[in-house]
Amino acid sequence: MSSKQPRSPEFDEKARETLLALFAKFIGDPGVRSRRVGRAVTPEEQQKVEAVLATLREEDEGGSAASRALDELRKAGAVRRTWEEDYKPRMTQIIYHARHDGGATPAQIAAELGVGESYVYRVLRENVSYLYRLDVRDGAPGPGWQWFENGQRVAPVNEPELLADDVLNEYLAAYPEHADPVGEPRLRVLLWVEEDQPDDKAVRTVLWPDPEGQ
Numbered sequence: 001m002s003s004k005q006p007r008s009p010e011f012d013e014k015a016r017e018t019l020l021a022l023f024a025k026f027i028g029d030p031g032v033r034s035r036r037v038g039r040a041v042t043p044e045e046q047q048k049v050e051a052v053l054a055t056l057r058e059e060d061e062g063g064s065a066a067s068r069a070l071d072e073l074r075k076a077g078a079v080r081r082t083w084e085e086d087y088k089p090r091m092t093q094i095i096y097h098a099r100h101d102g103g104a105t106p107a108q109i110a111a112e113l114g115v116g117e118s119y120v121y122r123v124l125r126e127n128v129s130y131l132y133r134l135d136v137r138d139g140a141p142g143p144g145w146q147w148f149e150n151g152q153r154v155a156p157v158n159e160p161e162l163l164a165d166d167v168l169n170e171y172l173a174a175y176p177e178h179a180d181p182v183g184e185p186r187l188r189v190l191l192w193v194e195e196d197q198p199d200d201k202a203v204r205t206v207l208w209p210d211p212e213g214q
Contacts, residue, residue, distance in 0.1 A: 093154040095123045128157045130203075131192045134167050136178075137185065145188065164189040164206035172208075181209045 087094070095113075098104045099120075104112075106120040113120075133150040148171070155163035167189050172179045178186060185207035192202055199205075 092123050092127050095120055096127055096129065096154045099124055100129070126156055126158075127154050128193055129154050130160055130163055131195060132163060132167060133190045134171060135188045135190070137187070160191045160204045161206060164191060164204065168206070168208050183209065185209060185211055 091113075095109055098109050098112075099106065106117050106124065110117045110120045129152055131150070131152050134148045135145040136148045137145050153163050153166075168187055171187060187208040189206045190199060190202040191204045191206075
């Protein structure tokens with residue numbers, strides 16, 4: 001919604017003429033005339049006209065200020081929601097890739113994001129890029145463990161299970177019919193920090209359902 005524009009001087013002048021004409025017709029002396037035909041008004045009438053115009057200007061300016069304030073609030077809310085929904089959850093990944101793929105220095109990253117260098121260093125120190133593979137057991141391709149997808153994501157060095165949980169939850173949200181947490185493990189996520197490693201060299205293998213949790 002666009003903000004209201006303040007009244008122009010031309011508007012004030014037309015309003016003044018109209019008000020003077022009304023004074024002439026209803027409360028003025030019979031000799032009073034509007035500007036269009038030559039007017040003669042008393043100082044008291046002129047003061048009343050100016051007071052009405054001042055009130056109109058204050059109301060108009062107040063409305064414009066309120067409209068601008070609400071517009072600013074809406075814009076700030078949209079920016080905030082974009083940050084919360086699109087960027088905040090990926091901040092670790094953004095920083096990590098900016099450093100390792102983009103070649104940006106911690107100082108450059110900090111300046112661009114408006115954060116302290118110590119925060120950037122901490123993110124880089126505490127996270128690593130994992131390679132992962134999601135397998136489905138007895139799926140459509142056939143019996144046994146079958147490849148479903150693979151990818152690469154940033155996760156805490158000491159908590160790779162968080163990445164595995166995200167991958168599993170995304171799969172189960174897309175395939176709720178497979179979400180029965182009872183029975184033999186039907187999903188597994190394997191994680192590596194180096195490429196081209198065999199399954200037995202995975203730094204973590206997460207099964208779902210977890211056989212030890214049943």
